[in-house]
Amino acid sequence: MPIILLKTEHLLLRQMALDHIVTIQIPFETEKQASIARNSIAADPVLKKNEISVEFIAEGNVLQCKFAGVSDRVIRVAISNCIDNIKTVIETIEEFDGQKDTLFKKDS
Amino acid sequence: MAPIDLDKYVRPGKDHFLALGLEGSANKLGVGVIKHPLGELTPENRALILSNVRDTYITPPGEGFLPRDTARHHRNWVVRIIKRALADAGVAGADLDCICFTQGPGMGAPLQSVVIAARTLAQLWELPLVGVNHCVGHIEMGREITGAENPIVLYVSGGNTQVIAYSNQRYRIFGETLDIAIGNCLDRFARTLKIPNEPAPGYNIEQMAKRGKHLVQLPYTVKGMDLSMSGILGYIDGVAKEMFGPQQKKLVDKETGEEITPEDLCFSLQETLFSMLVEITERAMAHVESNQVLIVGGVGSNERLQEMMALMVKDRKNGSVYSTDERFCIDNGIMIAHAGLLAYRSGQTNALEDTVCTQRFRTDEVFVEWRD
Structure with missing residues (x-):
């Protein structure tokens, strides 16, 4: 399982008020996996755009998720949601990457 | 073409x-x-x-x-x-x-x-x-499994209640619920009676309804081609709460004097709701001059609904009802x-x-x- 690295910064972006910022970095095995993960989770629009903005960037084999929100609470909700999605992505990758030609066995 | x-x-x-x-x-x-x-x-x-x-x-x-x-x-x-x-x-x-x-x-x-x-x-x-x-x-x-070519579709499930007919490359909605879906109505009544959700609340209501004998009068709310079910749910929920709440009110059947049971309530709810569905389905069939009905959606697995629909369709020329089992x-x-x-x-x-x-x-x- 990839290790999740947290980095918190506080910036003074008063005009936007999205001054609570957290970046999550998730390393994948390959560059392709990181970009697949990005594409899978970035397709969904962020609700409440005036309260939170989320940016997903695949850099090499690392997926960077940048959250900027108006409060700790909205950041927490967004991160929790994002990690839930990434869990599904990672599990899907783990089971199916490189298995396109595999005939899965029953009860495995 | x-x-x-x-x-x-x-x-x-x-x-x-x-x-x-x-x-x-x-x-x-x-x-x-x-x-x-x-x-x-x-x-x-x-x-x-x-x-x-x-x-x-x-x-x-x-x-x-x-x-x-x-x-x-x-x-x-x-x-x-x-x-x-x-x-x-x-x-x-x-x-x-x-x-x-x-x-x-x-x-x-x-x-x-x-x-x-x-x-x-x-x-x-x-x-x-x-x-x-x-x-x-x-x-x-439903069409593929049953082979129904161009039926009126009754789509009844936990989230949807619609009567649909195909025309010009669209499935057009002829009538639908104005508030809650039929499955939602049944599921929520199952919750009121604390009926298990395993395998499905509607299935358990259906089994209980088979043992019901007395019809409790409920509101009947067909509005043109549409239906309304939240009022019926509110009404029967109220009856159930009087019977099984702290009041322990006894309700008796007017004709026989026998006590109304939870089974009777399930039976009455099903009979009322399904009659409403049959009514708007029949009207849709008359509109488009179709004699086939296809029932789809989770509530479509209810055999009493299938039976009531079959009774209505029997009175129409060459009528037929198509439905699928729970797998589909x-x-x-x-x-x-x-x-x-x-x-x-x-x-x-x-x-x-x-x-x-x-x-x-x-x-x-x-x-x-x-x-x-």
Whole structure:
């Protein structure tokens, strides 16, 4: 399982008020996996755009998720949601990457 | 009009199409694999169901399923269920033509939890995605299983209640509920009576209703071609609370003087709601001069509803009722695979940015390119 690295910064972006910022970095095995993960989770629009903005960037084999929100609470909700999605992505990758030609066995 | 060519996108050297379908718009997570032979689907050239796996999120008696918890259930199971469906079908990713997923309508969080897996798998295996309208999935599956050609469709489930007729490449809604869906009405009454949700609340109500003898008068609310059910639910909930709450009020049947039981309430609720459904269905049939009815959706597995519909249809010339069993009328992945594959064969694929799910997605928004 990839290790999740947290980095918190506080910036003074008063005009936007999205001054609570957290970046999550998730390393994948390959560059392709990181970009697949990005594409899978970035397709969904962020609700409440005036309260939170989320940016997903695949850099090499690392997926960077940048959250900027108006409060700790909205950041927490967004991160929790994002990690839930990434869990599904990672599990899907783990089971199916490189298995396109595999005939899965029953009860495995 | 020239016949519709459904074989434009067949892969070289193949004599069939294969699709994986993922459904998770409510509390059922379903994955299925379907195979279409080349050419138009007919009774002699039918779709082949290779696998149909389902896992239902069941809540304790008295509780409904909430979006967050349901989404968590789907996330926990989706990869395992996909694997099982592929294993059951004996199909590898390389054999598939497309991956179909429910794009709506339904509960937002559960829908979204499943589309994440669909997007990831589609990218890993470089397969196109096809977004499917859940209601159209039910209709197409019902048509394929029963062979009904151009029926009036009664779509009755936990989230939807619609009477539908096909015309000019759209499934048009003739009548529908103005408030809650019929399955929602039954499920919520099951919660009031603390009837178990296993295997399904509606199923347990149906079994109890078979033992009911006395009809309790309930409001009957057909409004033109539409129905309203929240008032009926409020009324019968009130009756049940008087009977089983602190008041312990005894209710007796006027004719026999016998005491009203929970079974009688289930029976009365079913009889009233189903009569309303039969009434608007019959009116829709008269409008479009059709003599076939196809019942789809989870409530469609109720045998009493099927029976009442059959009684109505019998009085019409050459009338027939088509329904499917629980494998196909309760939410499942195969119907999504089937409807999605029909759309794929008519040229539909969804780019990643067009795979966002929506809670509201009306049946008549879909352009039915695969029918003439």
